[in-house]
Amino acid sequence: MKGKTTMTTQNAINWPERYLPGTGDNFVSNEVIVKGLTAAGVWRYLVDTSTWESYYDNVADISFPQGGGPELGEGVRFRFGTFGFPPLDAQVVEFRPPGEGVPGRLSWTAAQNGGPEERLDVLHAWLVEDLPGGRVRILTQETQIGRPAAELAAQRPNPMLNGHQAWLDGLVRAAS
Template sequence: MATQSSILWPEHLLPGHTDNFISNEVKAADLTTQQIWELLADVSRWNSYYKNCAQITEPETGPYLKESSVFKFSTFGLPPLTCTVKKSVVPKQGTAGRLAWHTSTGVGFEVYLGWIVEELEKGRVRILTQEVQNGPIFKEAAKRRQIRSFWATKIGWMGLFRLRVVKKCEKLTWRASTSLYGNWIRRRYSRQ
């Protein structure tokens, strides 16, 4: 079996050294990396499959996320987050597609989200999304053992593949270390 790609993390955001880490993976057949990439890298299409995002502001260069571009979107009812694309590598034969963005706010949290879209043997593709989160709200939630809702973010994103594109999933794996309630985050955010 070939070695599968992994997310390339900024040094200060390595999983295991952050307050929260989430990992989700799908492997599917009868699907191409290009089909996935077209939906993932084009922010103008996000609303067609991810209902937990709103107020999307495309980068100045257009709807496709390219390295160094800046875009905004709102999730969990938060004000729009300003995100900078850190990686954008279109998938090609033998090369994994990579997309990653970073955001931090003045209210004490930082998030880095990465995607990998790659071909596997026997006509399959692998879609991996992982996210690290830092900040007091994530530390506090981990102490309280509140383990539900940032899964909802990932489940929503992965809905792209379950509802919109993927017809046959060989394997569906959901993994998360610590998760938070979306309402709890909104309350904490609004108090700051």
């Protein structure tokens, strides 16, 4: 191998045991690494839900039934529609803005209640970190539990995998 080799260790999502990847009914992981952006610049568009619909067409009807918003923060509760599901009730469970040498971390749980056929339980997590060489890494992963999740996972291609890639691509465009 010619040239200089750079070793790097990248951070990972913090997973509550209930949502550990591979233990639910649907899991996807999407990641981009791009040059010319910063974690702080990306974070701004990720946590401001008023910008989501401008760069991601698979989200709608974002609301904050208990007040607050449109910015996400620790413990914030919100509702949104996605993937054709009725609006999901969500709550931010991890919120740490990026800092010098520290990745930004955002995750929320979301649920659709109802009978066993409709029940859906989700953890959607984001990690945004600056990398050497003026690059930023954006990782999003989601575990879903429930029959609607299993039905999504059985589709080819997986709509959640493609939908989250569209979210990443839109986020990068917005932050550019």
